[in-house]
Amino acid sequence: MLKKLLAGAALVICGQTAHAATATGTLDVQATVLNTCVVTTSPVVFANVGLDAVTANGSVTVNCTNTSAFTVALDGGDAGDIAARTLTHATLPTSFEYQLYTDAGFTTVWGDGVTGSEANGTGPSQTLTVYGRTTTTPDAAGAYSDEVQVTVTY
Known part of the structure; x- marks a missing residue:
């Protein structure tokens, strides 16, 4: 009988295992986009400019957080005149004119929507080609440049 009592006590002691309590909940995760x-841009580089008109292409890439439509405007560059954009010599007081277009046929001047047309795009990412052509002849050899501001309205 003592054996049975001891065996029963041992079962009661061993059978009592520790139970951990648990609770659950939720964690909200949010973001504001x-x-x-x-x-970003790649330059329009007119190579080997001489007496004839030269063409070149560059690009404007627009990356957005949405898929909405946007417009891209180009200003008149350092000359401040969309109708008469100029490339200025690096060291001499001379320049010559060029133009930027939205199309490969050089028919639509790329401007600000008042002078020339804006280009249209749709997000989230699009690359637009900038078509360039010289419109006058330079007076002197050397390096010429201009800086055109790009404005995206979305």
């Missing part, structure tokens, strides 16, 4: 776009 900004409506924003980033602009």
